[in-house]
Amino acid sequence: MAVLPEGVSWRKVTIWSVAAVAALALAVLLARFLISLPTVAAFIERYPGVATAPESSPVGLPGWLRWQHFLNMFFMIMIIRAGWLVRTTQRPKAFWTRDNTKFIKTAGEPTKISFNLWIHLAFDVFWVLNGVIFIILLFVTGQWMRVVPTNWDVFPNAVSVGLQYLSLDWPTEHSWAHYNALQLLTYFITIFIAAPLSLISGFRMSPSWSTRWTRAGKLLPLEVTRKIHVGVMVYYLLFIVVHVTLVMATGALRNLNHMYTGTDDVSWTGFWYFAASMVVVVIGWVLARPMFLQPIASIGGKVTAR
Template sequence: MATYGTTIRRGLPRVPGGEPWPPGPEGAAPALAAEPEPTAGEPERGERGRVEAQPEPAPVEVGRAGEDPGPAITASGPVRRGLPRVPGGEPWPSAAFAARVAERLAGAGADRASGREAPAPRSSTVPVRPVPDAASSPGRAVAPTRRPSAAPEPERIGPYTRGQWVGAALLTAGALLYAAAMVVLLTRWIVSLDGVRAFIAAYPGAYPLPAGAPVGIPAWLGWQHFFNVFLLVLIIRSGWQVRTERRPPAYWAPRAKPRGRISLSLWFHQSLDLLWLVNGAIYVILLFATGQWMRIVPTSWDVFPHALSALLQYAALDWPTENGWVHYNALQQLSYFGVVFVAAPLAAITGFRMSNLWPARAKTLNRILPVEWARAVHFPVMIVFVLFIAVHVTLVLATGALRNLNHMYAAKDVVDWTGFWIFGASMLAIVAAWVAARPLVLAPVARLFGTVSGR
């Protein structure tokens, strides 16, 4: 092994006027002693004179002067004292502190020799208590720390959630109820005026029909009424589905024209339209053939003041005196006339204009009836039908339900439950058709008239 005999170079003194450091005998710097032979277990120097890294002994934890460093301070010998902190002072650390450290080191060495575990060191920092795991703490389960997951997005029906729809419906119902109450109170005040009383006395709400007008409602009119309601409800349902669906579940195409493909919902809507038009044509023919047209077609200009009088009486919740078995009041007559001879033709014409049955090369017809106009009119007409059904059903049930239902469904002018049970059966049929109007049921029927595909 290599040895060293080189004289150590001495540096500046540690205090002004003192001896150069490190001190030596009579001013001579000591030479490094020859390196002893390595014993068993000691590291040998490498080729370039470096000593292989070995774990150092635990360092001494030193706090501030005068503080007790705790029993965890360990070292292999006495604590080395360094320079004084102030000129002319005592080397640091102080002798008392060094003695206390040496005493603790001796105690720690005795503990290790006897096999006892030395107490944990104290520090000026706050200790962090580790969380025991299940393996180190039997019988105690520790839940893993997880970041709370984000709340799932609420399900939406269209642009709003279910709760928002319920809240909007309740708010709308409350607003409508409040508005209706205000209208009733205002109308009752108007009706109490002397001039309005005289007007209602002169125009009670109905005028005499022409001579020869039929009395009563025949059975065929009741059946036509049921078919009309049945088809109209399904037309409104399918029309709304066509308007709102983004991805049709299936498509239908005629066999003669495979490229004329439309959605299965639109095929159902147009098929119902054709049946409704056929039923309407039969209704109009029978209406004029039997003279029943005089019940819904105005025959005198007095219909308008009578209609205004009937409207005031309805709004004041003072129902006008009427006899639907003989004739309708003027407001009913104008409403039925508008639905049969205005709204129904507009719905048929605009629907035909938007369908694939319209001749695309008919330039003159396209200029007379542009498709943009048809789209702008068709949907409001559907809203008119919805409002008419709501008001019509409300008044039928509020102005003598059993007698009115017998007129409409049983074709008799008595007060019993026959018309009510027929009406209930018709509602069940409408509900069953509403539920069954889905691709699983519609596709086999559509295949009888064309080709049904998923794409």
């Protein structure tokens, strides 16, 4: 059975799960009632769900973005896995101690951390590098216009889309040309708010944070930062679940072709690429263990058993 964080029991998880399902059912009923009202129906007709976008907004997804999407997915899954193990493992089986004589020489005692934390930090580095490249290419190629709001009508359109989703009368998808307003806002929050928050809070919690930075430490108290970091992880998990669900429920083959083949057609090609990418993720999940990663970790430090 999976290990839960301290203070969390399966009884609580079950209760919260049942409560979440009940709340979702009530939300669906409420949304269906609301859209039956003439005023709300007129609102949805006025704001069908697509925000105003620049005329030069690009259509389709280029190859670099599709590769970035896969790498981001892979790194994020590995990061969440390792982060969960760091939070729930009470007695780590292996540790990593930094070698202060390699690469960057530092004074003081070498840093000793659990191997799960090393895995977490190692994938963090790749995720950040991938993110920096993504942001640069996003603005260089104009793809930013697909994920950054440029008109205030994005908000009423997002409310309209939310009502349509909750009522189960889902809006027509045209993601090859543009995202709906709710997607646009969600992607914007994920890229430009959640990602920086996870980076800053993670750095504050990492061994790289110097104890000499007392002023910065007061601005970012450790306990508050830890809650922010966990909160962002929960946001990512919810985002992944909703994102994958909608991809599969709103025309899976077409959506998978958008992201994996760069075409706007309905064929099984994108699905097979998706299946292959899942195999890569599973292999990464299996290999993200001390017995496989020890040679790499040993380059910058020493791996020891408990």
